[in-house]
Amino acid sequence: xxxxxxxxxxxxxxxxxxxxxxxxxxxxxxxxxxxxxxxxxxxxxxxxxxxxxxxxxxxxxxxxxxxxxxxxxxxxxxxxxxxxxxxxxxxxxxxxxxxxxxxxxxxxxxxxxxxxxxxxxxxxxxxxxxxxxxxxxxxxxxxxxxxxxxxxxxxxxxxxxxxxxxxxxxxxxxxxxxxxxxxxxxxxxxxxxxxxxxxxxxxxxxxxxxxxxxxxxxxxxxxxxxxxxxxxxxxxxxxxxxxxxxxxxxxxxxxxxxxxxxxxxxxxxxxxxxxxxxxxxxxxxxxxxxxxxxxxxxxxxxxxxxxxxxxxxxxxxxxxxxxxxxxxxxxxxxxxxxxxxxxxxxxxxxxxxxxxxxxxxxxxx
Amino acid sequence: xxxxxxxxxxxxxxxxxxxxxxxxxxxxxxxxxxxxxxxxxxxxxxxxxxxxxxxxxxxxxxxxxxxxxxxxxxxxxxxxxxxxxxxxxxxxxxxxxxxxxxxxxxxxxxxxxxxxxxxxxxxxxxxxxxxxxxxxxxxxxxxxxxxxxxxxxxxxxxxxxxxxxxxxxxxxxxxxxxxxxxxxxxxxxxxxxxxxxxxxxxxxxxxxxxxxxxxxxxxxxxxxxxxxxxxxxxxxxxxxxxxxxxxxxxxxx
Ligand SMILES: Nc1ncnc2c1ncn2[C@@H]1O[C@H](COP(=O)(O)OP(=O)(O)O)[C@@H](O)[C@H]1O
Ligand SMILES: [Mg+2]
Numbered sequence: 001x002x003x004x005x006x007x008x009x010x011x012x013x014x015x016x017x018x019x020x021x022x023x024x025x026x027x028x029x030x031x032x033x034x035x036x037x038x039x040x041x042x043x044x045x046x047x048x049x050x051x052x053x054x055x056x057x058x059x060x061x062x063x064x065x066x067x068x069x070x071x072x073x074x075x076x077x078x079x080x081x082x083x084x085x086x087x088x089x090x091x092x093x094x095x096x097x098x099x100x101x102x103x104x105x106x107x108x109x110x111x112x113x114x115x116x117x118x119x120x121x122x123x124x125x126x127x128x129x130x131x132x133x134x135x136x137x138x139x140x141x142x143x144x145x146x147x148x149x150x151x152x153x154x155x156x157x158x159x160x161x162x163x164x165x166x167x168x169x170x171x172x173x174x175x176x177x178x179x180x181x182x183x184x185x186x187x188x189x190x191x192x193x194x195x196x197x198x199x200x201x202x203x204x205x206x207x208x209x210x211x212x213x214x215x216x217x218x219x220x221x222x223x224x225x226x227x228x229x230x231x232x233x234x235x236x237x238x239x240x241x242x243x244x245x246x247x248x249x250x251x252x253x254x255x256x257x258x259x260x261x262x263x264x265x266x267x268x269x270x271x272x273x274x275x276x277x278x279x280x281x282x283x284x285x286x287x288x289x290x291x292x293x294x295x296x297x298x299x300x301x302x303x304x305x306x307x308x309x310x311x312x313x314x315x316x317x318x319x320x321x322x323x324x325x326x327x328x329x330x331x332x333x334x335x336x337x338x339x340x341x342x343x344x345x346x347x348x349x350x351x352x353x354x355x356x357x358x359x360x361x362x363x364x365x
Numbered sequence: 366x367x368x369x370x371x372x373x374x375x376x377x378x379x380x381x382x383x384x385x386x387x388x389x390x391x392x393x394x395x396x397x398x399x400x401x402x403x404x405x406x407x408x409x410x411x412x413x414x415x416x417x418x419x420x421x422x423x424x425x426x427x428x429x430x431x432x433x434x435x436x437x438x439x440x441x442x443x444x445x446x447x448x449x450x451x452x453x454x455x456x457x458x459x460x461x462x463x464x465x466x467x468x469x470x471x472x473x474x475x476x477x478x479x480x481x482x483x484x485x486x487x488x489x490x491x492x493x494x495x496x497x498x499x500x501x502x503x504x505x506x507x508x509x510x511x512x513x514x515x516x517x518x519x520x521x522x523x524x525x526x527x528x529x530x531x532x533x534x535x536x537x538x539x540x541x542x543x544x545x546x547x548x549x550x551x552x553x554x555x556x557x558x559x560x561x562x563x564x565x566x567x568x569x570x571x572x573x574x575x576x577x578x579x580x581x582x583x584x585x586x587x588x589x590x591x592x593x594x595x596x597x598x599x600x601x602x603x604x605x606x607x608x609x610x611x612x613x614x615x616x617x618x
Contacts, residue, residue: 050519075521085516088609089534099520134609148520158519 007056078149429490441502501543505536
């Protein structure tokens with residue numbers, strides 16, 4: 001657990017951080033967000049004592065950090081920054097080895113750890129360990145930066161715009177990957193960003209700052225539904241209902257639905273539909289390939305003529321997707337319900353526009 | 366096998382061997398200089414063989430350059446630390462002032478204080494070579510990216526560890542480039558040592574000037590120029606060793 005108690009930082013007459021109190025529970029991702037110059041970086045840097053607060057105190061695991069030697073404290077806190085700051089004269093492996101080396105791990109253990117971490121961040125150890133930072137792409141460098149911050153398995157991770165310096169596509173990939181790493185590792189993370197979508201995607205708690213002050217500290221859901229003041233309201237923007245949908249996974253809203261095999265007989269179809277007007281058509285592998293309308297059946301010469309065929313990837317969403325993605329898929333195809341598929345593309349059930357409306361109302365915290 | 370790196374060092378070794386062979390071949394010098402300057406009765410300086418003169422010259426430069434590094438690099442480091450930062454402009458201007466001083470004037474001032482011979486020459490060369498080393502050390506350290514330093518401290522390095530493991534290695538190429546300039550300047554400037562009896566390749570040149578013997582001047586100047594080129598190449602190779610992505614991958618056959 002990390003606790004900031006009435007922490008302030010002044011530079012001469014500028015108040016960079018103004019009486020901030022904040023508590024971050026173990027294992028959660030807290031995103032610090034706010035416009036440029038509002039004091040996010042300063043707040044972060046006080047937690048690993050790269051800066052000392054002018055007043056107030058900070059506790060990590062119940063202990064006042066001003067009683068721990070800065071170097072020692074920092075070796076137990078992972079730190080990743082926007083421009084990565086990889087050491088240009090060291091290979092990727094050597095960069096990742098720095099903190100374990102400072103902690104006097106033995107060589108074999110360090111080498112094993114480097115391999116493990118490169119694999120964790122999705123880089124092939126054989127291809128990348130011996131490279132120099134100048135030989136990496138922006139995205140690769142940021143991954144190495146995250147691997148380096150995780151090197152000695154610190155319980156806490158401080159990240160200052162860690163995905164800031166890459167193109168939007170790469171950024172989204174890195175965010176997704178970070179989310180799954182965090183799912184497995186459950187670090188206590190403080191992440192600074194000015195990108196609201198990034199905050200909503202990654203945060204368990206969002207802390208919004210405005211000119212040095214903490215204006216709201218809540219879950220993303222509450223933040224979007226009940227902004228504490230006009231500043232937060234303007235910051236989260238008018239489309240907060242839509243943003244909230246991107247916090248909700250489809251999983252819980254999937255409903256069973258009638259399915260018909262592509263090669264089914266007229267009788268089988270009738271019993272499968274059981275009075276429903278619509279049915280999803282699946283192929284031998286169980287993948288949704290289209291739908292049928294019961295009213296078309298009598299007039300059609302054969303079942304295959306009655307099927308409205310559609311590309312699975314076009315109409316279906318994965319169970320792991322969010323309601324926002326489901327909604328955009330529905331709007332894109334002009335459909336009021338769409339099939340949900342598993343990892344292998346097999347039909348699991350459907351989700352309807354009505355379900356999303358219900359979810360939106362329920363999610364109102 | 367034949368990586369660019371291997372080729373660089375092999376070429377240098379070859380040049381060095383060629384140089385030693387050339388300055389050892391006194392007979393060759395006598396014959397060629399006699400052919401070029403038939404008007405001179407004596408074409409090689411009688412004080413010592415070329416090999417000895419070159420050796421004296423190298424010693425002179427080595428001792429003064431070593432002093433330059435020993436003082437110049439720590440000085441450059443010190444004025445880029447928080448404790449010495451205020452002195453950075455002062456040190457920069459003093460060292461550049463040192464360079465505007467003609468070496469002969471330094472010698473003239475040094476002789477009354479330090480007498481004749483090696484010592485005043487070494488002092489003059491040391492002062493003379495200081496500027497490029499100090500200036501490049503300061504520039505190299507100042508150019509270490511802020512993010513890199515921030516990462517070093519953020520990961521738990523002490524100031525000293527960050528200096529040793531990150532700042533100096535990152536600044537190494539710039540520092541070595543300064544050393545390269547300093548040493549090459551010193552090889553040329555060391556000539557004047559002969560005026561006050563420090564020996565070296567300046568001896569035949571001074572003798573040649575006094576006795577109006579062009580052959581002597583060439584005997585001193587040609588090996589000095591070659592020595593400067595060799596030293597320059599040597600340090601260029603060392604500088605390349607500190608490139609951030611060494612080209613160790615063998616080129617395709
Ligand atoms: N070293 C410093 N000296 C003086 N002022 C600073 C320093 N660092 C930051 N500030 C000021 O403190 C405020 C907060 O900065 P910072 O924490 O970097 O903001 P953010 O990361 O939210 O963009 C800014 O007004 C900035 O100009
Ligand atoms: Mg910042």
